[in-house]
Amino acid sequence: MDGEERGSASASASEQTPEQLVARAIAPVKKDFLRPPPLRSSSPNHDLSIPNDNKPSILAKDKKSKRQLKRERRQEQKSARNLCPEIAKTGDVSSCPYKDKCRFSHDLEGFKAQKPADLEGQCPFFKAGASCPYGLACRFSSTHENGLPSANLNGLKNYSEVNGLSKDVQKLLWKNKMSFPKADAKLQTLGLLGPSKSKRNDLENKDGDNTGSNKCDHSDDSGSCVVTSDSGSKLECPAEVMIDDDNDIDEKSESDVLCPQKRRKTAESCDPKEAENEGVSVTEQNFVRSCTKSEVDAITPPETDLSLKLQSREKKLIDFKEKLYLAPLTTVGNLPFRRVCKVLGADITCGEMAMCTNLLQGQASEWALLRRHSSEDLFGVQICGAYPDTVARTVELIEQECTIDFIDINMGCPIDIVVNKGAGSALLTKPMRMKNIVEVASGTADKPITIKVRTAYFEGKNRIDSVIADIFSWGASAVTIHGRSRQQRYSKLADWDYVYQCARKAPAILQVVGNGDIFSFVDWNNHRTECPELATDMIARGALIKPWIFTEIKEQRHWDISSGERLNILKDFVNFGLEHWGSDTKGVETTRRFLLEWLSYSCRYIPVGLLDVVPQRLNWRPPSYYGRDELETLMASDSAADWIRMSEMLLGKVPDGFTFTPKHKSNAYDRAENG
Structure with missing residues (x-):
């Protein structure tokens, strides 16, 4: 909701009855708590009330090309800010097994000189009774025993979280050598394995499929077609062929060529000798299973057993x-x-x-x-x-x-x-x-x-x-x-x-x-x-x-929850985030980013004690209002600058040049993009 809409809602709320407001989908906040909307520029995420010249930039900068981002990432890795994880864990410069070939910095003194001040509170890993896997890089390192990393470096996240992808399987996926016998057997049974694949391969061999109206408008400066999904990961755009008799969409993309399951090798091309020539380790060979037609037939249940499969x-x-x-x-x-x-x-x-x-x-x-x-x-x-x-x-x-x-x-x-x-x-x-x-x-x-x-x-x-x-x-x-x-x-x-x-x-x-x-x-x-x-x-x-x-x-x-109780919930999220994303500077800033994304939604909550009609409905537009205390007022703000203020209460000051734009622009009620 922009400033004009919010101001209109506030004015309407003071002039109409609660029933009239509800009919117009405006939250019926008690008149004693209503206030004029704060002065803002035309952008809802810009706050003129921050006098500091060093205030964080709210709007994101222009997007950079993949090549430029990669170059900056490599430069950042070699800077003193990016200390080698092994050295951070042990505090010993000679502990890194890669020595001069390491991608990270070994300048321990330089890292200590530029490291931001530790945050208030206790290391989330030590608080949970485990050792901290980030050692000297932890933003709570002063709370570690004697200021040094613990001898036990297993860390909390190793046993409280599961479903990580093993390196062996990841390498097989990268090399397109992963086999899927159960899936291929079922596809063969349903007649979906051959025709669909050959149909798309025929399309891939045609020229000019990506021209005209199907040309992607998401290309970066390097010419690669890349977009960012809502999970934050890179996706090829579009990533699937769409051609069917019941739909007039006919699109082809580069990711069909890149997709692993469309480039999987046959049994003849995946024999152990070739695997050895390609540098595949013995461990990887154990994962590689060629699936010939006879094997598929052996796995595939006979037609007479389909009823048993349904049961x-x-x-x-x-x-x-x-x-x-x-x-x-x-x-x-x-x-x-x-x-x-x-x-x-x-x-x-x-x-x-x-x-x-x-x-x-x-x-x-x-x-x-x-x-x-x-x-x-x-x-x-x-x-x-x-x-x-x-x-x-x-x-x-x-x-x-x-x-x-x-x-x-x-x-x-x-x-x-x-x-x-x-x-x-x-x-x-x-x-x-x-x-x-x-x-x-x-x-x-x-x-x-x-x-x-x-x-x-x-x-x-x-x-x-x-x-x-x-x-x-x-x-x-x-x-x-x-x-x-x-x-x-x-x-x-x-x-x-x-x-x-x-x-x-x-x-x-x-x-x-x-x-x-x-x-x-x-x-x-x-x-x-x-x-x-x-x-x-x-x-x-x-x-x-x-x-x-x-x-x-x-x-x-x-539940007429108080601002203090809501703050405690945010504190729990921050602690959980530091355990999940890490307690070093990178983990702190990742936690901050996801906290801000959440605050872009939670600001829409109106406390029960402020409403003339209970409960609040999801489609109600809140007018500008005062909370029952200063923190509750801050939590009601739809300004990204105020969300950043709240993040600083929990995670310390934002770094220089910090930028944030809500990914889903959730303050616009009809444009939330969560699926």
């Missing part, structure tokens, strides 16, 4: 009934935030959406989205892909490498970069491809497969009700229905009547989860009363704005 789906069920389900939230649904929600009462958590193509390429940034904390007792991962072979191989790889309870396939993400790849909401226009993806994923995985969809792609053309009866027979254990179309994005209220209609049409054994606009225990109770057929509801933006919604639902009360 085996009964084992792939997971009980979502009445459990509080935190939605997979892009960027802000990170592991530290999920830990906060677990403390506040969430039952089910799910990792951020990960792109299948990036996982199959072994991208560390994408695999980080699958990390699981030991406190997440019922945990799933969400993946997004456009083709059955991509999804099936990703499912097999995840089951092999990760400890999870279920796998969710996103078929409802509205973000343009995902839809342009043929994934997410684009699948709603291709029901046969939806069916193939679910069938092959279910046939490959031993864990339950769930899917997340929207009502439709185009507004007014709902179609999930026509396939809801078939989704379980495809192999899904549960389906989450977000009550909006892709075209609608996050504007207007969710269509819960349609969600109820789908839930009533679904077979009793298929669990239907509703999603959209849940912001209080009243909303939760209403859905339980209106449609008992719903297994549960998924809570998304409501948890971002007030994560204690899980406590409210379990205790059936409106």
